[in-house]
Amino acid sequence: MQNQDWKGSVQLSHGNGGRLTHELISQLFMPRFKNTMLESLMDSTLFEVNKGRLAVSTDGFVVNPYFFPGGNIGDLAINGTVNDLLMSGATPLYLTVSFILEEGLPFEHLVTIAESMASATKSAQVQLIAGDTKVVEHGSADGLFITTTGIGSVPDGVNWNPQEVKPGDQIIVSGTIGDHGASVLASRYEMDFDSNIVSDTCHLRDLVLAVRDLPGIRCMRDPTRGGLATTLYELAQASQLNYRIYEKQVPIAESVRGLCEVLGLDPLYVANEGKLVAVVSKEVAETVLTRFQQLEAGKNARIIGEITEELKGWPTLVTPLGASRILDLLSVEQLPRIC
Amino acid sequence: MKYIDEFRNPEVASALLKEIEKVATEPIHIMEICGGHTHAIFRSGIDQVLPPQVSFIHGPGCPVCVTPMGKINQIINLARRPKTIIATYGDMLRVPGTESTLLKEKAKGANVRMVYSSLDALKLAMDHPDHEVVFFAIGFETTIPPNGFSVLKARQSGIKNFSILSNHVLVPPVIQFLLNDPEVKIDAFLGPGHVSTVVGSQDYEFIPRDYGHPVVISGFEPNDILQSVLMILRQRQEGRCEVEVQYKRVVQHQGNEKAQAVIDTIFERVDQEWRGIGVIPGSGMGIRASFREYDAEHKFADWVSHVETSEPETCICGPITKGVKQPWDCPSFGKACTPEHPIGTCMVSSEGTCSAYYRYQYIRKIVGE
Numbered sequence: 001m002q003n004q005d006w007k008g009s010v011q012l013s014h015g016n017g018g019r020l021t022h023e024l025i026s027q028l029f030m031p032r033f034k035n036t037m038l039e040s041l042m043d044s045t046l047f048e049v050n051k052g053r054l055a056v057s058t059d060g061f062v063v064n065p066y067f068f069p070g071g072n073i074g075d076l077a078i079n080g081t082v083n084d085l086l087m088s089g090a091t092p093l094y095l096t097v098s099f100i101l102e103e104g105l106p107f108e109h110l111v112t113i114a115e116s117m118a119s120a121t122k123s124a125q126v127q128l129i130a131g132d133t134k135v136v137e138h139g140s141a142d143g144l145f146i147t148t149t150g151i152g153s154v155p156d157g158v159n160w161n162p163q164e165v166k167p168g169d170q171i172i173v174s175g176t177i178g179d180h181g182a183s184v185l186a187s188r189y190e191m192d193f194d195s196n197i198v199s200d201t202c203h204l205r206d207l208v209l210a211v212r213d214l215p216g217i218r219c220m221r222d223p224t225r226g227g228l229a230t231t232l233y234e235l236a237q238a239s240q241l242n243y244r245i246y247e248k249q250v251p252i253a254e255s256v257r258g259l260c261e262v263l264g265l266d267p268l269y270v271a272n273e274g275k276l277v278a279v280v281s282k283e284v285a286e287t288v289l290t291r292f293q294q295l296e297a298g299k300n301a302r303i304i305g306e307i308t309e310e311l312k313g314w315p316t317l318v319t320p321l322g323a324s325r326i327l328d329l330l331s332v333e334q335l336p337r338i339c
Numbered sequence: 340m341k342y343i344d345e346f347r348n349p350e351v352a353s354a355l356l357k358e359i360e361k362v363a364t365e366p367i368h369i370m371e372i373c374g375g376h377t378h379a380i381f382r383s384g385i386d387q388v389l390p391p392q393v394s395f396i397h398g399p400g401c402p403v404c405v406t407p408m409g410k411i412n413q414i415i416n417l418a419r420r421p422k423t424i425i426a427t428y429g430d431m432l433r434v435p436g437t438e439s440t441l442l443k444e445k446a447k448g449a450n451v452r453m454v455y456s457s458l459d460a461l462k463l464a465m466d467h468p469d470h471e472v473v474f475f476a477i478g479f480e481t482t483i484p485p486n487g488f489s490v491l492k493a494r495q496s497g498i499k500n501f502s503i504l505s506n507h508v509l510v511p512p513v514i515q516f517l518l519n520d521p522e523v524k525i526d527a528f529l530g531p532g533h534v535s536t537v538v539g540s541q542d543y544e545f546i547p548r549d550y551g552h553p554v555v556i557s558g559f560e561p562n563d564i565l566q567s568v569l570m571i572l573r574q575r576q577e578g579r580c581e582v583e584v585q586y587k588r589v590v591q592h593q594g595n596e597k598a599q600a601v602i603d604t605i606f607e608r609v610d611q612e613w614r615g616i617g618v619i620p621g622s623g624m625g626i627r628a629s630f631r632e633y634d635a636e637h638k639f640a641d642w643v644s645h646v647e648t649s650e651p652e653t654c655i656c657g658p659i660t661k662g663v664k665q666p667w668d669c670p671s672f673g674k675a676c677t678p679e680h681p682i683g684t685c686m687v688s689s690e691g692t693c694s695a696y697y698r699y700q701y702i703r704k705i706v707g708e
Contacts (some may be wrong), residue, residue, distance in 0.1 A: 319384045321383055322388060323696075326702050
C-alpha cells in the first residue's frame with residue numbers, strides 16, 4: 001500500500017469499530033507493521049517467556065508539531081520506549097502501540113508516521129505485537145497522540161541502578177545535547193528561524209549492547225524531558241551523591257548553542273531523544289568511551305564529570321571560570337510538548 | 340556563534356582576575372543596571388571568583404521586575420475580553436496580578452500566546468482578522484524601537500485589530516532617581532550593553548559629571564564583565580571618572596539614530612510607575628496621541644481602567660530592585676515566595692534578583708555549604 005492510495009483524512013467512523021476501522025487497521029497499519037504475532041488480531045497476543053527478569057516501560061507522545069526536522073512523532077514513540085528499556089540494560093523485544101487520532105488528520109501524514117514507526121522498529125530489532133486505535137472529535141486532540149509500551153529481557157548479572165554509583169565514578173554523555181528540543185523549537189509555528197538543527201531521535205541499542213558486558217557500569221539514563229541537568233538531578237537524588245560536571249566538557253552543537261543564546265534557554269535543560277548518560281567506574285571509563293566513539297550514535301561521546309561526596313544529592317556545574325553552581329530542577333517548562 | 344568562545348576563554352579570565360586582584364585595594368560597590376548582567380554574573384559564577392572587596396548591587400534593569408501591579412491587572416482583564424488574543428513574552432505569563440496570572444487565565448480558556456517579538460504579534464493580528472490582538476509591550480530602550488516599528492507597520496498595512504499595552508521604561512531617569520536616594524550606596528556602574536546599542540553612551544554622561552561615579556558599558560559574556568570591572572577599578576586608581584565602553588563591538592557613542600527616530604515618531608516621555616519604587620517623572624515612553632488607535636489603554640479603556648493597583652504587603656521587591664536590600668532580608672524569600680509560586684516580580688524573571696539568588700545561592704545555603 002503506497003501513500004497515494006490514502007487520500008483525505010481521518011473521520012470519526014474510523015474509530016467506531018465498523019468497516020472503516022477495519023479498513024484502517026488492515027490496509028494502513030497491518031501492511032507496515034506486519035509480523036506473525038500481530039496478524040492473529042486477537043484481543044491479546046501471546047508470547048513465550050524465558051527464565052529471568054523482564055523490563056517493562058510505557059510512554060505517551062504528544063509532540064507539537066508532529067513533524068520536525070530529523071523525525072516525527074512516530075520515530076519518537078518507538079525510540080522513546082525502546083530507549084527506556086535499554087536504560088535498565090534490557091534487550092528490547094516487543095512493543096504495543098495505542099493511537100489517539102484527531103478527526104481530520106490527513107491520511108498522508110498518518111502513513112508517513114506509520115512508515116517511520118515501521119522502520120524504527122526494524123532498526124531497533126523489536127516487534128510491534130499489539131495495538132489500538134481511537135478517533136476523537138476535531139479539537140479534542142492535536143493531530144495525533146501515541147502511547148507505546150515495551151517489554152525487554154534483562155540478562156543475569158546486569159543490575160544497573162543509581163544506588164550502585166560510588167564516589168570517583170565517571171559521567172559519560174554519548175553525544176551533543178539539546179538537539180531534539182532545539183529542532184522542535186525551531187520548527188514551531190511561532191518561530192521563523194533558519195537553522196540546520198535536526199532532532200537526534202534514534203535508538204540507543206548499539207551503544208548499550210556495545211558495553212553491556214563490562215563490569216563497572218553503574219547506571220544509564222536517557223536525558224529526554226528536562227534535558228541533561230534534570231537527569232543529573234534525578235540521579236544525584238537517587239544516589240545521594242554529588243554529580244559534578246564541567247561546562248567546558250559538555251558537547252553542544254554550535255547551532256543549538258546559538259539558538260539557545262538567542263532565545264534565552266539553557267541547553268542543559270533542553271530535551272534529547274537519542275542520547276544517554278552513563279555512570280561508570282573509573283577503571284572502565286576509557287573503554288566505554290572508546291567503544292561509544294566507534295559507533296555513529298556515540299561519535300561525540302565525552303566524559304563530562306565525576307561523582308563526589310561534596311554536595312550529596314545535588315548535581316553541580318563547574319563553569320569555565322572555575323566557579324560552581326547547583327543544577328536545580330526547572331521551575332517552569334522551558335518549552336512544552338517536545339515529546 | 341563561534342566568536343563567543345573568545346569572551347569565555349578561561350585563560351583570558353584568569354589573567355583578568357589577576358589584574359583585578361592587584362587593583363582592587365579598597366572595597367567597591369558596583370551596580371549592574373541590567374538584569375542580563377545579573378543573570379550572567381550568577382550563571383558563570385563571577386561573584387564567586389572576584390576578590391571580596393568587589394561587590395555587586397543588582398539594579399532595576401529587569402523589565403519584568405519593574406512592571407507595576409496595575410499593568411499586570413490590566414492585561415489580565417484584557418485576556419478576559421471576548422475575541423481577544425494576548426501576545427506576550429514567556430516571562431510575563433507567570434507574573435502574579437492581584438488575583439490571577441496570564442497563565443491561569445490561559446488555563447481557563449483565554450487566548451494567550453507566547454511570542455518572541457512584537458512582529459510575531461502583528462502577524463497574529465493579520466492571521467486572525469476577527470480577533471483583537473494586544474501585545475504586552477514591556478521593556479527598556481532596546482525593545483521600544485521594534486515595538487514602535489510594529490505600530491508603524493500596522494498603520495502602513497491598514498491593520499486595525501492590533502494594539503499594544505505599553506510599559507516601556509527608560510534607564511537614565513531611574514539611575515538618576517537612585518542616585519538622588521540617600522539610602523542607595525553605589526560607587527560605580529556597569530552600564531547596560533543592549534540598551535546602549537540604541538541610546539549610545541552619551542546618555543550616561545551625567546553620572547560621572549554630576550554624581551562623580553564611573554560608568555563602563557559592558558557586554559554580557561563572563562570576560563566582558565571581568566574586563567569592565569577592571570576598567571572601573573583602573574578609573575579609580577588613575578583618578579579618572581568617565582563613561583567608557585567595553586562593549587565596543589556593538590555600542591557606539593551616538594547609538595542607533597534610526598532606532599531613536601522610530602521611538603520619537605511613536606512615543607513620548609511619560610511619568611512611569613516602577614514596581615515597588617513608585618512613579619518616576621519622565622521615566623516611561625507612552626504612545627503619542629497621533630497613534631492612539633494602537634494604544635490598548637485608550638482603545639479598551641472600559642477594560643483597563645479601575646484595576647487594583649496596590650502591591651502585595653509581604654514583598655520587598657522595591658528595595659531589592661533599588662539595591663538597598665537583599666533577598667535574604669525578605670521574610671517571604673524561599674518560603675512563601677519561590678520560582679514555582681512567586682509573590683513578587685523579582686522571583687519570576689530569570690533576570691530578577693530573587694530568582695537569581697534562589698537558583699544560584701539559596702539551595703547552597705540551605706544544604707549548609
